[in-house]
Amino acid sequence: MHSLKLPLARAKLGRASDYVLPAVGLMLCATAAYAGADATFSPALTKFTDFLEGSGGKIIAVLSLAGGIIGMASGRFSLGQVALPVGVGIGVGTGVPIVTSTVTALI
Numbered sequence: 001m002h003s004l005k006l007p008l009a010r011a012k013l014g015r016a017s018d019y020v021l022p023a024v025g026l027m028l029c030a031t032a033a034y035a036g037a038d039a040t041f042s043p044a045l046t047k048f049t050d051f052l053e054g055s056g057g058k059i060i061a062v063l064s065l066a067g068g069i070i071g072m073a074s075g076r077f078s079l080g081q082v083a084l085p086v087g088v089g090i091g092v093g094t095g096v097p098i099v100t101s102t103v104t105a106l107i
Contacts, residue, residue, distance in 0.1 A: 049096050057092035064088040 051057070065085040072081050 045100075049100060052092055052096045057096070060092055061085065061089040 052060075068081040068085045071078075
């Protein structure tokens with residue numbers, strides 16, 4: 001009679017216990033992560049931000065502007081053809097410093 005109660009109790013829990021129990025076990029074994037002292041990706045981050053803030057960002061903005069002009073020249077005008085190059089220029093020009101300063105402040 002006792003063996004009949006176990007399958008019924010498991011059926012009531014459903015599949016939630018299949019996910020919750022391993023998750024709780026992993027949380028109990030987790031340790032703290034220290035990301036502030038690691039400089040593994042610093043050279044790549046520096047190179048990428050320099051690229052976006054320098055000539056790479058200008059190239060991206062000019063290509064976006066050229067795409068908008070080509071779209072307008074094709075005869076189908078939409079606000080996106082004007083707004084997209086402006087947004088890309090603002091994002092490349094000011095977005096990278098904002099993101100890097102935010103990440104630096106959080107770490």
